[in-house]
Amino acid sequence: MTSTSPSPRQGLPIRRILVISLATLVNLVLSIWMAQWSVDWLPVAASTAAPYVDGLFSLEVGIGCFIFVGCVGFILWSVLFSRADKYDESDGLPIEGNTRLEIAWTVIPFVVVMALAFYSIHVNEQLASLGPKTKYDLAVDQQPDAVAAADNLKDIGPIRVISRQWSWEFVYPDGVRSSELHLPVSQRANFQLSSEDVLHSFYVPAFRLKQDIIPGSVISYSITPTREGTYRLRDAMFSGAYFSSNQTHVIVESGEAYDQWLKKAASQPLVSGLSQATELYQQRLAKGDRGWATVPPAAPPMVNDPGHPDVLHDA
Amino acid sequence: MTINYDPRVLKAPHPVPGAPDNWKRFFSFNTDAKVIGIQYIGLSLFFLLVGGLLAMVMRGELITPASDLVDPTVYNGLYTMHGTVMLFLFLFPVLNGFNNLLIPTMIGAPDMAFPKLNAAAFWLVPVFAIVLMGSFFVPGGPASAGWWSYPPVSIQNPLGHFINGQFLWILAVALSGVSSIMGAINFVTTILRMRAPGMTLFRMPVFIWTAWAAQTLQLIGLPALTGGAIMLLFDLSFGTSFFQPEGGGDPVLYQHFFWFYSHPAVYVMVLPVFGIFSELITVYSRKPLFGYRFVALASFVITFLGLIVWVHHMFYSGTPQWMRNLFMVTTMLIAVPTGVKVFAWLGTLWGGKIRLTTPMLFVLGGLVNFIFGGITGVMLGTAPIDIHVGNTYFVVAHFHYIIFNTIGFGIFAGIYHWFPKFTGRMFYEGLGKVHFALTFIGATLNWLPLHWAGLMGMPRRVASYDPEFALWNVIASIGAFMLGVASIPFILNMVSSWARGAKAPPNPWRAIGLEWLLPSPPPAENFEDDIPTVISEPYGYGLGRPLVEDEDYYVRRAQEA
Numbered sequence: 001m002t003s004t005s006p007s008p009r010q011g012l013p014i015r016r017i018l019v020i021s022l023a024t025l026v027n028l029v030l031s032i033w034m035a036q037w038s039v040d041w042l043p044v045a046a047s048t049a050a051p052y053v054d055g056l057f058s059l060e061v062g063i064g065c066f067i068f069v070g071c072v073g074f075i076l077w078s079v080l081f082s083r084a085d086k087y088d089e090s091d092g093l094p095i096e097g098n099t100r101l102e103i104a105w106t107v108i109p110f111v112v113v114m115a116l117a118f119y120s121i122h123v124n125e126q127l128a129s130l131g132p133k134t135k136y137d138l139a140v141d142q143q144p145d146a147v148a149a150a151d152n153l154k155d156i157g158p159i160r161v162i163s164r165q166w167s168w169e170f171v172y173p174d175g176v177r178s179s180e181l182h183l184p185v186s187q188r189a190n191f192q193l194s195s196e197d198v199l200h201s202f203y204v205p206a207f208r209l210k211q212d213i214i215p216g217s218v219i220s221y222s223i224t225p226t227r228e229g230t231y232r233l234r235d236a237m238f239s240g241a242y243f244s245s246n247q248t249h250v251i252v253e254s255g256e257a258y259d260q261w262l263k264k265a266a267s268q269p270l271v272s273g274l275s276q277a278t279e280l281y282q283q284r285l286a287k288g289d290r291g292w293a294t295v296p297p298a299a300p301p302m303v304n305d306p307g308h309p310d311v312l313h314d315a
Numbered sequence: 316m317t318i319n320y321d322p323r324v325l326k327a328p329h330p331v332p333g334a335p336d337n338w339k340r341f342f343s344f345n346t347d348a349k350v351i352g353i354q355y356i357g358l359s360l361f362f363l364l365v366g367g368l369l370a371m372v373m374r375g376e377l378i379t380p381a382s383d384l385v386d387p388t389v390y391n392g393l394y395t396m397h398g399t400v401m402l403f404l405f406l407f408p409v410l411n412g413f414n415n416l417l418i419p420t421m422i423g424a425p426d427m428a429f430p431k432l433n434a435a436a437f438w439l440v441p442v443f444a445i446v447l448m449g450s451f452f453v454p455g456g457p458a459s460a461g462w463w464s465y466p467p468v469s470i471q472n473p474l475g476h477f478i479n480g481q482f483l484w485i486l487a488v489a490l491s492g493v494s495s496i497m498g499a500i501n502f503v504t505t506i507l508r509m510r511a512p513g514m515t516l517f518r519m520p521v522f523i524w525t526a527w528a529a530q531t532l533q534l535i536g537l538p539a540l541t542g543g544a545i546m547l548l549f550d551l552s553f554g555t556s557f558f559q560p561e562g563g564g565d566p567v568l569y570q571h572f573f574w575f576y577s578h579p580a581v582y583v584m585v586l587p588v589f590g591i592f593s594e595l596i597t598v599y600s601r602k603p604l605f606g607y608r609f610v611a612l613a614s615f616v617i618t619f620l621g622l623i624v625w626v627h628h629m630f631y632s633g634t635p636q637w638m639r640n641l642f643m644v645t646t647m648l649i650a651v652p653t654g655v656k657v658f659a660w661l662g663t664l665w666g667g668k669i670r671l672t673t674p675m676l677f678v679l680g681g682l683v684n685f686i687f688g689g690i691t692g693v694m695l696g697t698a699p700i701d702i703h704v705g706n707t708y709f710v711v712a713h714f715h716y717i718i719f720n721t722i723g724f725g726i727f728a729g730i731y732h733w734f735p736k737f738t739g740r741m742f743y744e745g746l747g748k749v750h751f752a753l754t755f756i757g758a759t760l761n762w763l764p765l766h767w768a769g770l771m772g773m774p775r776r777v778a779s780y781d782p783e784f785a786l787w788n789v790i791a792s793i794g795a796f797m798l799g800v801a802s803i804p805f806i807l808n809m810v811s812s813w814a815r816g817a818k819a820p821p822n823p824w825r826a827i828g829l830e831w832l833l834p835s836p837p838p839a840e841n842f843e844d845d846i847p848t849v850i851s852e853p854y855g856y857g858l859g860r861p862l863v864e865d866e867d868y869y870v871r872r873a874q875e876a
Contacts, residue, residue, distance in 0.1 A: 042771070060700065067686070068690055071683075079671065079679065084668035092667035095603065097662075098662075105658040106655055116647060116693070198467045199465055199467070212631050212632045232772065238460065238461050240468050243387075291389050291456075292389055292456025
């Protein structure tokens with residue numbers, strides 16, 4: 001392609017139209033393929049919310065891929081075919097703009113992003129109906145149950161999720177306490193998230209669920225797991241020295257298994273629960289307390305079931 | 316042959332033609348914007364190295380899943396200081412360096428509107444740099460709650476000392492804010508009041524438009540951050556409870572103060588880089604900027620929208636649904652003015668006479684990275700996706716694509732492009748290309764794989780992680796070390812070119828712009844009393860029209876100087 005001679009041609013520039021159509025087609029096929037592939041980049045989908053998030057992600061990967069490949073293809077094309085020769089000191093085509101084109105590349109992106117935004121609002125509403133999130137202010141020394149209204153559509157719960165520096169504690173309606181979160185599959189579980197010190201975040205990647213936990217408030221949240229398995233719960237809001245150790249398992253099991261576990265746990269005496277931070281802090285003290293300052297970890301929670309942290313997780 | 320110069324000439328605070336250079340001026344309280352510009356850029360590049368070394372220790376820790384290189388508390392301090400150094404001691408100062416060099420010369424002003432204020436704004440930078448670096452040596456170590464410093468974790472103050480890392484951090488950030496406001500007042504005033512005759516708003520180069528739009532954001536946003544920082548300081552040191560839940564405060568309130576400034580801060584940094592892209596793509600394609608007015612105006616659309624998107628950082632902070640929906644719409648809208656700029660650059664490339672010089676390579680690499688980072692930005696702006704990938708390595712990857720792979724690339728492009736103008740020396744093209752290749756490959760290896768780690772659910776700011784993320788992290792660490800290596804050809808090039816590079820002509824790139832009508836390096840007062848009258852829009856490549864009245868006279872004068 002030579003771009004130096006803009007000789008006025010008669011009729012339609014058939015060759016150019018063909019090349020552009022072919023390139024667009026290839027890009028389109030590639031983008032659709034990327035959009036389909038992109039779902040595999042996410043952890044297994046284990047909640048009713050996950051397919052909505054994945055669908056939206058896949059859609060945006062497709063659109064994004066189309067734009068990226070289109071633009072980068074254009075840049076490469078220009079760099080390959082519009083290069084100046086070594087001693088060519090002339091200027092390029094003195095085009096100062098094209099109002100119609102400029103309006104088009106303002107209006108079309110506007111329409112695309114607004115369509116995306118309103119579709120996302122729609123998805124947001126869907127997600128809210130699957131698991132509403134409501135934040136209630138908590139006065140000093142007030143119990144979460146006193147202020148948080150439970151989700152009317154819940155099957156189980158409210159399960160109290162207590163986050164600390166750096167451990168998790170789960171309290172079930174019948175008073176059972178555990179270090180790992182057990183949930184029955186296909187039942188809508190309601191949580192009351194609270195923190196005893198700093199910000200934490202309740203993040204289960206397989207559920208596509210992240211909710212910050214704010215000291216001084218309680219957040220009511222619901223989710224329905226759809227797949228049995230062992231998943232990671234990760235603190236996703238930086239919470240201090242042993243932030244990265246503040247993780248535990250979420251065990252999604254059948255309704256019967258869950259009931260059995262609950263019954264068995266209720267008969268077990270309270271023991272010291274999972275707190276990897278406490279172990280790490282003890283090791284640090286044993287080595288002479290080197291490193292920069294940190295608050296000491298909160299005492300491990302006293303739980304009926306400290307869980308099995310060494311079990312491998314699915315996602 | 317030795318010539319005996321008058322000692323006053325040898326100590327002159329600016330270059331004197333023929334006389335040896337008085338390098339000491341760069342270490343003094345000098346009011347010449349061109350000296351201050353180089354002071355800013357030199358100091359900030361030093362801190363790029365410091366921030367980069369901190370990052371390499373972090374990547375060394377993260378090359379294995381376990382926390383085995385440094386104590387987690389040390390890791391937290393390192394990542395906090397890495398972010399703080401890069402933002403407040405590299406990015407803001409380096410861009411203020413560009414503002415100082417380019418604003419007066421591009422608009423034909425002799426200097427800044429308030430030269431002493433300008434020098435004072437610069438000298439605050441080493442002051443708060445010392446405060447910030449000093450925090451490494453106080454008991455308990457530096458601030459370690461991230462550059463967000465979200466309470467309550469940031470105000471826990473484990474040792475209970477009055478002078479602690481977090482205290483010094485807040486002090487440094489507040490001083491940085493003061494310095495930035497002093498700079499912003501100066502830049503905006505200079506742009507509005509000191510343009511050459513005939514330089515109407517729509518004859519200003521796009522860099523000036525973007526600098527103006529960015530500095531306007533500084534003036535609007537910084538008071539919110541400073542206010543938030545002062546309240547945080549009171550909570551930390553004087554027992555108030557603006558953000559402490561025990562005393563009835565609200566930790567989420569801080570997040571509003573913080574992001575009301577700190578999201579626009581990204582636009583403060585990226586807008587001037589859009590300006591650099593616009594200047595360079597036109598020169599190295601030898602074409603007028605496609606849709607100049609649209610591109611210029613889009614800067615202020617970004618300024619306006621940039622002020623009303625901050626809640627997208629708080630989609631999962633217990634934010635009500637209506638607020639999430641509203642801020643999702645405004646966030647996505649930003650894609651429109653940004654898209655206008657990207658498409659205009661593509662249109663400028665079309666049918667050009669492209670030259671792949673070092674600065675142009677950095678521009679094109681930066682542009683490709685920016686398109687990628689912009690797309691992941693829209694994904695993060697989509698609340699349901701953000702609920703999953705927010706606060707994971709996906710975010711880290713996204714913002715490094717913007718802040719290093721776009722802004723950093725733009726800065727390197729600008730440094731190379733204007734190096735001959737302000738040092739009077741040419742750089743070595745070959746070393747520049749090696750620098751580009753290492754930087755592009757290193758940056759891609761470093762941040763592209765981390766998107767997948769984030770999608771799989773690896774939280775950011777962790778010192779250890781589950782083994783399934785190891786592969787992505789090993790590749791990222793190799794990329795990070797490669798970026799460290801990339802600094803060697805850059806430093807070598809800059810130092811040796813400045814010391815013994817070929818003398819630069821006034822306009823080595825055959826560029827159109829007032830700064831290229833000046834000798835290299837320009838004299839103390841730029842055009843002095845002989846300021847040209849601008850008669851046309853910038854970027855008249857191929858149009859055969861002069862930029863100023865009597866252009867030949869200025870070209871000749873610059874060559875003879």
